[in-house]
Amino acid sequence: MHYCILLVSPPVYLAGATAPPPVVHCSKSGGTADCTVTNAYGAFPDRSTCHAARAAFPSSEGELLAVVANATASGTKMKVATRFSHSVPKLACPGGNRGLIVSTNALSSVVSVDAARRRVTVEGGVTLGQLIDVAGRAGLAVPHTPYWLGLTVGGLISTGAHGSSVWGKGSAVHERVVGMRVVTPAPASEGFAKVRVLNAGDPELDAAKVSLGVLGVISQITLELEPMFKRSVRFKRSVIRDVQRLRDVNPDSLCGLEVYNGILMRWRCASTAACRTGGRTIENAAFEGAVNKYGAARVAGFMKVKRAYDPDGLFSSEWSDQVLAGGGMSVVRDGCALEGLCVCSRDSHCAPAKGYFCRRGRVYKEARVCRRDDKF
Numbered sequence: 001m002h003y004c005i006l007l008v009s010p011p012v013y014l015a016g017a018t019a020p021p022p023v024v025h026c027s028k029s030g031g032t033a034d035c036t037v038t039n040a041y042g043a044f045p046d047r048s049t050c051h052a053a054r055a056a057f058p059s060s061e062g063e064l065l066a067v068v069a070n071a072t073a074s075g076t077k078m079k080v081a082t083r084f085s086h087s088v089p090k091l092a093c094p095g096g097n098r099g100l101i102v103s104t105n106a107l108s109s110v111v112s113v114d115a116a117r118r119r120v121t122v123e124g125g126v127t128l129g130q131l132i133d134v135a136g137r138a139g140l141a142v143p144h145t146p147y148w149l150g151l152t153v154g155g156l157i158s159t160g161a162h163g164s165s166v167w168g169k170g171s172a173v174h175e176r177v178v179g180m181r182v183v184t185p186a187p188a189s190e191g192f193a194k195v196r197v198l199n200a201g202d203p204e205l206d207a208a209k210v211s212l213g214v215l216g217v218i219s220q221i222t223l224e225l226e227p228m229f230k231r232s233v234r235f236k237r238s239v240i241r242d243v244q245r246l247r248d249v250n251p252d253s254l255c256g257l258e259v260y261n262g263i264l265m266r267w268r269c270a271s272t273a274a275c276r277t278g279g280r281t282i283e284n285a286a287f288e289g290a291v292n293k294y295g296a297a298r299v300a301g302f303m304k305v306k307r308a309y310d311p312d313g314l315f316s317s318e319w320s321d322q323v324l325a326g327g328g329m330s331v332v333r334d335g336c337a338l339e340g341l342c343v344c345s346r347d348s349h350c351a352p353a354k355g356y357f358c359r360r361g362r363v364y365k366e367a368r369v370c371r372r373d374d375k376f
């Protein structure tokens, strides 16, 4: 079974190709206390700011273990924040304002490269750009990836990020994961934190692959890659036909698409991962009904691992609890559909005063989208 996902892309920082500013800011104790966390856009969809009492910047698995152990011992909520935090929803918020942000900014080393076995092991904070470079130097390729090189391997695995392909293992990067080391809470008898070592064939690896960060901190990931290759590009006829239908309905419509800067088409293969996000984790509305769609058995399997790894829910937040309970994360208010917070069901969810109304999709009639009424 294959998925085809049609998405409106988020804003891209183009001017001068500079990287976005850091997402974790702390005003006390040398930059480790009284902290805020945001995402690469500088704002979450509901325009709120997340607060945390402290932030830690471990640079090795040993330091990470100590950080998680300290927080577990004191019952502190934790969340991983990456270098740029490219996810739009509030995935990186520990909940409340007494939590701990665990930054993977300094957890960014390449651990090993085994060209003969086509395996590369990296720390969770290594960026996609770093991974592609190190693989390339060993004659290996990551065949399909999301297109933003500033994503981290830990972040893109945790959210099921992908490129576009149904060839071989498809385009989701987590399909190439054959090993992982995850630091989770543990009972006092085990020092309050432990490293879980997961290998190919281990059912817990399917849970840990796309975890939305609720199981613990991925310290290392091993990927099995492809030999370097030259790519020939072919298109799926049905996708082309759908785009042609969209074009025929309104020939101008593909010239200046909003909300931000265009249309992206993405597809990927079905996955064995226990949780599968419906596409990019860019909009709250994308999570609506996700749990029902992927089946109770898979979700139950994931929740079993979650209870074993983090019985007190220290890596969970209101946001992740709501998503995993099947509640979705729509924020329904005036204009919400234009902001990606909901799927519109009435005109006020768009911007009627500016000529945008909630209408059926032009090609996919069951869809509800905000559309400008040209007669307005």
Ligand SMILES: Cc1cc2nc3c(=O)[nH]c(=O)nc-3n(C[C@H](O)[C@H](O)[C@H](O)COP(=O)(O)OP(=O)(O)OC[C@H]3O[C@@H](n4cnc5c(N)ncnc54)[C@H](O)[C@@H]3O)c2cc1C
Pocket (backbone or CB within 6 Å): 010, 011, 012, 040, 079, 080, 081, 082, 083, 084, 085, 086, 087, 088, 091, 092, 104, 124, 125, 145, 146, 147, 148, 150, 151, 152, 153, 154, 155, 156, 157, 158, 159, 160, 161, 162, 163, 212, 213, 214, 216, 217, 218, 219, 279, 280, 281, 282
């Ligand atoms: C311009 C742009 C283009 C994009 N293009 C694509 C695309 O082409 N395809 C696609 O699929 N997606 C795309 N995305 C979405 C993006 O891939 C996902 O949001 C991705 O997860 C972001 O990775 P990150 O490293 O920034 O992680 P974050 O957004 O910082 O983190 C995501 C989640 O993972 C958790 N996490 C991160 N690291 C770890 C770790 N080491 N251990 C445990 N949990 C962890 C975090 O706590 C958080 O819950 C794009 C986003 C942007 C902004």
